[in-house]
Structure formats: C-alpha cells, structure tokens
Amino acid sequence: LRFEEATSFRGIALSLCEKEVKIFGKNFYLQPLDQLALLQKKLEESFGKKGLELLYESTKQGFFETSKGLEGLSEVKSEFLTELHNLVKHLGFGNVKIVEVNDKECKALVKVEENPFPEEYVDAFGIKKEPVDHLLAGIIAGYFCKYFERNVDCREVSCKVEGKQYCEFVVSPSS
Numbered sequence: 001l002r003f004e005e006a007t008s009f010r011g012i013a014l015s016l017c018e019k020e021v022k023i024f025g026k027n028f029y030l031q032p033l034d035q036l037a038l039l040q041k042k043l044e045e046s047f048g049k050k051g052l053e054l055l056y057e058s059t060k061q062g063f064f065e066t067s068k069g070l071e072g073l074s075e076v077k078s079e080f081l082t083e084l085h086n087l088v089k090h091l092g093f094g095n096v097k098i099v100e101v102n103d104k105e106c107k108a109l110v111k112v113e114e115n116p117f118p119e120e121y122v123d124a125f126g127i128k129k130e131p132v133d134h135l136l137a138g139i140i141a142g143y144f145c146k147y148f149e150r151n152v153d154c155r156e157v158s159c160k161v162e163g164k165q166y167c168e169f170v171v172s173p174s175s
C-alpha cells in the first residue's frame, strides 16, 4: 500500500506506506476505534473521572506541541483553523465545524458531525449519559491554546453517544 494525499497545505499532510503512517511529518500509530473505546472504558472503570481527565490532559498537551509546528505552515490565523479542521478529519474524528470564534474572550464553539467514535462506543457499551470524546476535546483544547496564546480548556457539552445528532464542544479560558 502506498498512498499520499496533499491537501490545502504546503507539502504532504498524510502519507501511508508499508512501514509507517505520517501526518504532518509526525509518526502516527493507528489502532481500531473499538480498542480505543475499550481502553477508555477500562481507564474509567479503574480510575473514574481521573482516568478520563488523564486522557484529556495528555492529548491536550500533545496537540499543543503539534500545533506549534503547524502554526509555521500558515500565514494567517484563519488558515491555522483550516489545519485543525483537516487534521481532525485525517485522524478519523469526523467533520469538524468551527461555528464561532471569539478572539477577544478566547472562546470558541466547535461542532463535529459524522464522528465515528461515539457510534463505536454505543455499539460496544450502549448509550451513555455523558459525552465520551475526551481525546477529541483534548485535541481541540491543545489547538486553541496555541490559537489564543493562552491556556484554555475544551468541554464536550453534547455527544452522539447520548443520542444527539452531533458532538458539540465549548472552548473557554481555563479556570
């Protein structure tokens, strides 16, 4: 298998070959979503909310670092947001829509349609009354920390796992 896709960025955004998967020049380790759902379920069972926070915090930190590298690729801030959109799509999290960005208050509203993770989660463990996209919330938080140049957090306020039509995330300054 040899596949390379160029998107709106300068250079290759995604490349898959026999030995490795690279996105924006970084190596990625792809794993099936049901395994990710299982890992998350086990973290929650063993450590409760703390386990889910660890997942969120480590992803936030990682994607804050990643977005520092991506910032150099875009000349204007709106391009940087397009990169977020494309990266999330490439990572398989679905179709990200940045509904609102308030630069002054460092707040944002993000909607994600066709997100397969909550669907996979429901298939494995049934409907859940709380959002499950801690990884995606961490990615969005890490990105907006760089975008706003201050520490913000991302909270998922509505999730497909609850039977909603799409997942919705709110970004606001960290308390």
Ligand SMILES: [Zn+2]
Pocket: 115, 118, 131, 132, 133, 156, 158, 159, 160, 161, 166, 167, 168
């Ligand atoms: Zn969700």
